[in-house]
Amino acid sequence: MAGKTLYDKLWEAHVVKQREDGTALIYIDRQLLHEVTSPQAFEGLRLAGRKPWRLDANIATPDHNVPTTNRSGPIEDEVSRIQVQTLDDNCDEFGILEFKMNDARQGIVHVMGPEQGATLPGMTIVCGDSHTATHGAFGALAHGIGTSEVEHVLATQCLIQKKMKSMLIKVDGELGAGVTAKDVVLAIIAKIGTAGGTGYAIEFGGSVMQSLSMEGRMTVCNMAIEGGARAGMVAVDDKTIEYFKGRPFSPKGEQWEQAVEYWRTLHSDADAQFDAVVELDGSQIKPQVSWGTSPEMVVAIDEALPDPAAESDPVKAEGMRRAYEYMGLKPGITMGDVVPDRVFIGSCTNSRIEDLRAAAEVAKGRKVSAKVKQAMVVPGSGLVKQQAEAEGLDKIFMEAGFEWREPGCSMCLAMNADRLGDGEHCASTSNRNFEGRQGYGGRTHLVSPAMAAAAAVAGRFVDVRELN
Amino acid sequence: MEKFTPFEGIVAPLDRANVDTDLIIPKQFLKSIKRTGFGPNLFDELRYLDEGQPGQDCSNRPLNPDFVLNKPRYKGASVLLARRNFGCGSSREHAPWALTDFGFRTVLAPSFADIFFNNSFKNGLLPIVLSEEVIDQLFKETQAAEGYRLTVDLASQQIIKPDGSTIAFEVDPFRKHCLLEGLDDIGLTLQDADAIQEYEAKRRQTAPWLFDAIK
Ligand code: SF4
Numbered sequence: 001m002a003g004k005t006l007y008d009k010l011w012e013a014h015v016v017k018q019r020e021d022g023t024a025l026i027y028i029d030r031q032l033l034h035e036v037t038s039p040q041a042f043e044g045l046r047l048a049g050r051k052p053w054r055l056d057a058n059i060a061t062p063d064h065n066v067p068t069t070n071r072s073g074p075i076e077d078e079v080s081r082i083q084v085q086t087l088d089d090n091c092d093e094f095g096i097l098e099f100k101m102n103d104a105r106q107g108i109v110h111v112m113g114p115e116q117g118a119t120l121p122g123m124t125i126v127c128g129d130s131h132t133a134t135h136g137a138f139g140a141l142a143h144g145i146g147t148s149e150v151e152h153v154l155a156t157q158c159l160i161q162k163k164m165k166s167m168l169i170k171v172d173g174e175l176g177a178g179v180t181a182k183d184v185v186l187a188i189i190a191k192i193g194t195a196g197g198t199g200y201a202i203e204f205g206g207s208v209m210q211s212l213s214m215e216g217r218m219t220v221c222n223m224a225i226e227g228g229a230r231a232g233m234v235a236v237d238d239k240t241i242e243y244f245k246g247r248p249f250s251p252k253g254e255q256w257e258q259a260v261e262y263w264r265t266l267h268s269d270a271d272a273q274f275d276a277v278v279e280l281d282g283s284q285i286k287p288q289v290s291w292g293t294s295p296e297m298v299v300a301i302d303e304a305l306p307d308p309a310a311e312s313d314p315v316k317a318e319g320m321r322r323a324y325e326y327m328g329l330k331p332g333i334t335m336g337d338v339v340p341d342r343v344f345i346g347s348c349t350n351s352r353i354e355d356l357r358a359a360a361e362v363a364k365g366r367k368v369s370a371k372v373k374q375a376m377v378v379p380g381s382g383l384v385k386q387q388a389e390a391e392g393l394d395k396i397f398m399e400a401g402f403e404w405r406e407p408g409c410s411m412c413l414a415m416n417a418d419r420l421g422d423g424e425h426c427a428s429t430s431n432r433n434f435e436g437r438q439g440y441g442g443r444t445h446l447v448s449p450a451m452a453a454a455a456a457v458a459g460r461f462v463d464v465r466e467l468n
Numbered sequence: 469m470e471k472f473t474p475f476e477g478i479v480a481p482l483d484r485a486n487v488d489t490d491l492i493i494p495k496q497f498l499k500s501i502k503r504t505g506f507g508p509n510l511f512d513e514l515r516y517l518d519e520g521q522p523g524q525d526c527s528n529r530p531l532n533p534d535f536v537l538n539k540p541r542y543k544g545a546s547v548l549l550a551r552r553n554f555g556c557g558s559s560r561e562h563a564p565w566a567l568t569d570f571g572f573r574t575v576l577a578p579s580f581a582d583i584f585f586n587n588s589f590k591n592g593l594l595p596i597v598l599s600e601e602v603i604d605q606l607f608k609e610t611q612a613a614e615g616y617r618l619t620v621d622l623a624s625q626q627i628i629k630p631d632g633s634t635i636a637f638e639v640d641p642f643r644k645h646c647l648l649e650g651l652d653d654i655g656l657t658l659q660d661a662d663a664i665q666e667y668e669a670k671r672r673q674t675a676p677w678l679f680d681a682i683k
Binding site: 016017019021022023025027029036037039040043048050053054056057058059064065079080082083086097117118120122123128129130132144145146147148149151152155156157158160162194195198199225228229230249251255256258259262294315316318319322413414415432434435436437440441 | 484485486488490491494495496498499500501502503513519522523551552553556557558559560561564579581582583586587590591640641642653654657658660661663664667668671674675676677678679680681682683
């Protein structure tokens, strides 16, 4: 018999009941809650007179709507204020632990969870947010769910699921200098397409994944959904275990030993079979930039933008034409010809301390170009912000002309006041370049933190490796 | 949830691949704490010529005359004909809420994004996967004949065309059952409360650190 994949192991450990129709009741160890996808779920519980099944399996924080400027007063935008207030009220009413807006532990759910040890290896983790796969970086089964399922998990601690197919994406070789986890995942999406992972749980493996830090692994897993997969994961190794030492909700004492013993089993067996295998050579990956309105519309920084006329699939070609029109770009140019009006460093993809360090290294001793209207850095959580300030990164950014903000989702989806103007180009470390994502008419270019900082100081997209 | 009964409806063709959830319902409308009222903002950026704001009265906004749902011939459509990877992007359930609030009961496409697909069933919206060829043919027929309608019968898993010919489709038996009966998943799962408790008791033995860490 073939060995088990990591996904098999995680799945099997959580089956409460297998049903005849192929679905199973799966136990959920942790649910992360935020203000946008939870109000209707709490309302549903109330209307049905139901109580949460297990309070201590939930943890909440507001992130999507919170302002990233001064937070001493109430949120100015009334609709946002009501939504954040509703989360506070619901958590208070039901007794769920929440890090409220002015708590130092507040942050983007996907940054806060691991940072607190609320996310652990071997867990099933859900959140009403499609970037929940981020937590798979720790050898967990994590995926996004809709609001009905948020309510379902609150009420039953379970989900009705069908087992997904398994895919191994193996990135071998060694990354070149200046090439980061973000470039790896953009290159993966460019290769498999935005629907390439639909129906699959992806395991990211190979020497490149092993060499990445936990932050880097989170960046890769975070964007599994941009490749169509609800779940992305990486096997547990020493780095994973090291990461959880001393975190507030990590197991302690004897339980720690017991947990570590179990965590060490969380990898695919050598003879495990996957339904699909995709291989990439890490040494060939260059810094990536997205040019269009879908995360698969990506080029290497020195590559010419593709010509729709050369695309054999008519549906794809039409999508490319539409993207060129929306983005105001032409085939054949390179991204070096494009000036970013704004630069955004942040989001659950790239707002952790390592990301900020990488951006600061580029910004250090340089100035944001006069061509760039605004460059902002939004840390992923209050604790990341504190750490960055302790290292003096805030000073480096501010001296270079970047704005240093309070933590939240910010311009990743522009639900708060941070957004692009109509037609503006943005070098962004976020994960989605859909039309209007960062503001009505806004044009997003997805890049790594180092590449975003390089674009800010150069006043155009440049290869960070060539910045003198 | 209401029971999903057979129905006949006008078909609206949305000829574009990778329709993402930001396009279905832009983020500014996600600030609502309700489940209803998203219909007027469905496809907001495609449908109107200005930028929509939450809480705004949409009846006076300038419409984009080129957008399919603004064309008189598709008025009252309840079948959305779409291209591959429909519903990609975020997990927002506001996407199916907006589609159903507008009046759609089914979406036909060659493929759907997983989370959207799943969310649709929870909200009485039936996503139907058909081959690229069948979808292509339906686009042609819809565009050729004004008032083109299809009948969708979930119980027999059939789409009936105006000429009486049928297209069979697949659907997961459990989801089909829930839609047909208008069942609430939570109620069903709670029938297994004993099994859940039993699982927890066992898990507490083998992985005690998963319990009581967060207080
Ligand atoms: S940072 Fe962006 S992608 Fe991540 S949770 Fe927030 S809005 Fe979603």
